Amino acid sequence: MEITGVTTTKVSNESWGEFVEFPLLTIMNKYDEYRNVDGSNPEARRKWMGPVGDVVVEIETDTDITGVGIANWATGAIATVIDETLSKLVIGEDPLQREKLWELMYRATLPFGRKGIAIDAISAVDTALWDIAGKEANKPVYELLGGPVKDEIPCYASNLHPVDFDTLEQEALEYVEKGFDTMKMRFRHGPEAGRAGMKENEKIVATVRDAVGDDIDIAADAYMGWTVRYAKKMTKRLERYEMAWIEEPVMADNIEGYAEVREAAPMPISGGEHEFTRWGHKDLLEKEAVDILQPDVGRVGGISEMKKIADMAETYDIPVIPHAGTNPTLHLIAASTNAPMAEYFPIPEWYKEQQDGDSTYADAIFENPPSPDDGMIPLPDSPGVGAELNREALEHFALE
Structure with missing residues (x-):
């Protein structure tokens, strides 16, 4: 060929x-x-x-x-x-x-x-x-990666933008009803908003935790918008909510800062979405900067590099929860004993009501985007990656 x-x-x-x-x-x-x-x-x-x-x-x-x-x-x-x-x-x-x-x-x-x-x-x-x-x-790509180690792929709901607190509460409840046992929200503020911003960040987390109760895992994404000092204060403030992880608290290149936040934080710290190749992720692992690694298949070097990163992370006892549950990512998760779940971006009902349709980007340019049922995505069964344009x-x- x-x-x-x-x-x-x-x-x-x-x-x-x-x-x-x-x-x-x-x-x-x-x-x-x-x-x-x-x-x-x-x-x-x-x-x-x-x-x-x-x-x-x-x-x-x-x-x-x-x-x-x-x-x-x-x-x-x-x-x-x-x-x-x-x-x-x-x-x-x-x-x-x-x-x-x-x-x-x-x-x-x-x-x-x-x-x-x-x-x-x-x-x-x-x-x-x-x-x-x-x-x-x-064959599906996961068969070429060693074969599936899961019958289906658990996924977490990743949305919960803080549009307003009533909407946030209703959206969180919607995801529970749809069978998701883990969900991730977004913060609003960094250091520039001072103590008032800290209070509102906490209110975002409290709103979701109060809505879903103690049996659901909740996480939150800071998208590199905090400093080390701010992150240490904010994570301490959020200790009572028993969070599954806080994602990307500081700038991606501040690996020493990640390690400092991780050492101080009372919850797991995740990162790696904006890191590249096995060598970049090796730095995160060697410097004990994260509790969870989150490489993106579209950023790290493709499926070849993702497989090497997941295998390497397993030797450090660090799980891999990749950024963005795209079709290629699902194959890596299906074949990895060190990748427990996929990220999934559901479209909330309140947003659908505002639109003529409910298409996401993936729905738009791909014929068959991943679709979970009761918080689980079936293993892709079509040959290749399974992304038909x-x-x-x-x-x-x-x-x-």
Whole structure:
């Protein structure tokens, strides 16, 4: 088999709907113009995110098999790396030689890569190569990763944006009714909001805990919006709520800060969503910076690198709960004894009522996005990654 072509499609984040306008704490809260803590500045995130959302890569072969991969965020730059560098490395090669091709791509981009855009691009191509391998073998990718160790995949509900407290309470109850036994919310404030912000952050957690009771695990995402000092104070304040974890409390590169927060915090600390490759995650593990590792398959280097990270983390007794429960991620979780659950982004009923439909981004450009039942996602059974593109939607959301 031989790779004959590589194409990229840039996709607008307009397909994400109004979720990018909801109030929540982000890494940019430090600056007034990019802060949206109460819904009064709905364009705040779009200002720094820009118009692009994801890049879809399709790898064609000299057979009738085409592999599909995806990466996100700096989509224009990612597409350029794929089009101008990675495609030249893989065209003419055997797509089943994934280790060789990963190494070629990593070495070729090292002068401008190692992290960030170059690894995002490699992630998309690598995932497409695994998709080809699964389709060629007529098996789901998890069968190529050693076979499933689960009959179905537990997932947690990841949404709970703090739009208002009544809505937050009702949404939390909705997820309990749908069978989720773990859910994650978002904070609103960082150090710039002072003690008043701390009180409101606590109220967010208290609202969800009071709504769901003590039998449901709750977590919260700070999205790198805190300092070490603030995180230590905030985690201590939240001790009474017995949280499953607090996610990304400080800047991703502040690994020593992560370790300091983890040492002081009365609940588990998670991170790794914005880390790259096995070497970046090795630093988190060696420096005892996290209790839970959260690599993103579209950011770490694809399925190949995710597998190595999950296996490495197991030797440190650190579980892997990947960021974003996309189709490729589900295969890694299905085949890993060290990945207990997937992240799932449900669409709350209050939001559906405001929209003409209830499509998410995944619903929009893929024919068969993951769909849980009673908090469990069935194992994918189609060959490859199982992500079939909706051509009409892809064309609709495509950027020039």
